[in-house]
Amino acid sequence: MRTVLANLWHPLGGVSIADMGEKRFVFQFYCDMDFDRVVKGASWTFNNHLLVFHHLKHGEDPLEVDLLFTEFWVQIYNLPLGFFTETIAKQFGDFIGVFVDYDAKAVTAGLRNYMRIRVKVDIRQ
Known part of the structure; x- marks a missing residue:
């Protein structure tokens, strides 16, 4: 998934993708323009599964965030x-x-x- 999405998005500043388990991933964009284009621009799916994004705030646990x-x-x-x-x-x-x-x-x-x-x-x- 990491390679496919990184190649699809072509982020100018790069992106790191960490697997958190429990079907959760953390995407870290290094350029605000990349974040806006990917997260705010369109809905994304991978293998027919909707990617649900949440902008983590400082101190938030990615495993505790409700993705509703x-x-x-x-x-x-x-x-x-x-x-x-x-x-x-x-x-x-x-x-x-x-x-x-x-x-x-x-x-x-x-x-x-x-x-x-x-x-x-x-x-x-």
């Missing part, structure tokens, strides 16, 4: 033009899970015919 939530970018199609607003995006996000972010860049440029929102979802459901 993950974030997804969701695309919503066939909306009338007047519905491409952050208010509507928040309503959709909170309906799906918990609203996190709204990608307004592509909407204002007229590049997409869908709304793109980031939502936090409880993976137990």
